[in-house]
Ligand SMILES: Nc1ncnc2c1ncn2[C@@H]1O[C@H](COP(=O)(O)OP(=O)(O)OP(=O)(O)O)[C@@H](O)[C@H]1O
């Protein structure tokens with residue numbers, strides 16, 4: 001008996017595993033049609049040859065393993081003469097054969113093609129186990145085969161991470177649950193890995209216990225000087241038209257503010273720096289070195305004072321007002337707190353964001369839902385850019401997995417959608433991150449809206465239920481031909497079921513993911529409190545609290561910076577408060593806000609200079 005055959009008998013409950021259940025009747029490339037000898041009306045479980053099940057074809061010394069993609073009672077007359085009652089189309093995926101080292105192994109791809117008349121067998125549990133038990137050391141178990149719940153579904157962590165992965169599927173099919181499950185398993189298999197989750201809906205905050213640092217606008221400190229020029233322009237101007245002159249002035253002023261900050265020792269030196277021309281400043285507009293907003297606005301103010309032309313002065317004035325209004329907005333406190341204190345906190349910021357050292361919390365969950373919507377793109381861009389640069393400059397010493405929920409928002413296929421720098425940062429990680437220990441995990445419910453070049457860099461795809469044709473077409477182009485016919489199953493997958501394609505998984509097959517306990521299910525804070533309150537009813541206090549959050553996230557009119565942050569902090573749940581501030585706790589800066597909320601006299605002077613009405617013109621009145 002061949003060793004391959006001996007395997008047939010291991011763990012097999014079927015009455016006679018040596019008995020062929022069919023014969024090959026036609027072969028086309030990696031597809032074969034087999035005539036099934038058993039009656040399709042036989043209802044015993046072993047005889048149920050239907051789509052998604054595996055069959056084995058004995059071809060020479062190997063057993064070719066294929067998945068049924070189509071069954072039909074239509075049988076060619078010649079096959080009928082051989083005793084066949086129905087036919088099944090198979091996609092051949094790989095073969096079990098005896099290797100040179102005498103061990104029986106499964107390998108992907110087909111080297112020995114079947115011939116007409118070759119016997120076909122039901123694949124035994126022992127054979128399935130051989131196919132799906134990935135041999136390498138670092139595997140994670142994500143669930144079990146839908147076909148046989150005794151056989152675990154494994155993914156190779158190194159393959160999955162190093163060449164990026166994506167979890168795709170319609171809303172509510174269990175993508176986020178799959179991510180939670182995988183992250184828990186990945187942490188077990190690769191404890192040295194650090195994970196950064198861009199949590200678009202604030203669902204992950206409570207799922208990793210004390211292993212995660214949860215960041216939100218209340219405890220994040222991401223100093224404005226870490227933003228690149230494009231990111232800063234996005235924060236200040238958004239997509240407002242007609243701001244080119246202001247952007248140009250800002251581009252000149254920022255390097256000067258940086259130089260002023262680093263060389264500022266006294267009035268004489270400061271004057272010397274200001275006289276310097278652009279080339280001798282030594283900083284580009286993007287160099288990540290600190291500067292003070294006071295210096296930036298001071299420079300703009302000084303330049304404005306020297307101008308004769310009224311309309312030019314107006315441009316400077318508008319820019320200063322714009323900077324002031326953003327800085328005074330409590331929603332932007334995470335960027336502009338201590339804006340006039342200075343201090344190079346970059347090491348602290350990076351260390352904390354990317355868990356260096358992890359201090360028992362290798363995961364960062366960045367809750368994006370509380371950030372002003374107009375600034376989320378820029379924040380994501382800063383994070384992705386710094387994650388890549390940190391990997392680059394540290395030569396991949398501290399590997400990082402960046403998980404991006406709702407990835408289609410940041411890397412849209414339509415180039416006019418989304419923020420260019422965010423797309424560039426993510427696609428840079430997708431293309432080169434592997435070499436620098438920065439890995440990407442994308443999650444999206446709209447694969448068709450994702451940039452195809454970024455999907456094509458993800459070599460492990462977890463496809464969940466998906467009904468939209470365009471979404472399926474994107475996947476079809478991303479997976480190999482052999483696996484493409486499996487995509488026909490996608491609309492019929494259940495919640496928590498997944499097809500894993502690509503490097504990380506063994507063969508693409510229908511996997512039932514592990515069931516997550518209720519406390520590990522991703523759920524937004526609002527959703528979980530709503531569920532908790534079921535039966536308790538929604539009272540006025542609840543609505544009041546909702547309104548407070550709503551207004552807090554969308555208005556800046558009634559709060560000063562200090563009131564806003566103080567109030568937010570006292571409302572913080574204790575777990576969130578555990579995050580230490582990113583910037584050292586400076587004593588309250590008497591100058592902070594002093595510059596931005598300048599003395600009334602100053603404002604009146606500006607107003608006089610323009611001979612405009614006493615009320616300063618705001619950018620949003622334009
Ligand atoms: N592995 C699982 N274990 C237990 N329940 C699950 C699992 N996967 C999905 N579910 C159920 O399905 C629901 C939706 O799952 P989930 O929030 O992960 O979907 P999603 O695809 O991320 O949705 P969305 O697109 O809206 O973000 C969960 O609340 C849970 O009830």
Ligand SMILES: [Mg+2]
Pocket residue numbers: 175176177522
């Ligand atoms: Mg989700």
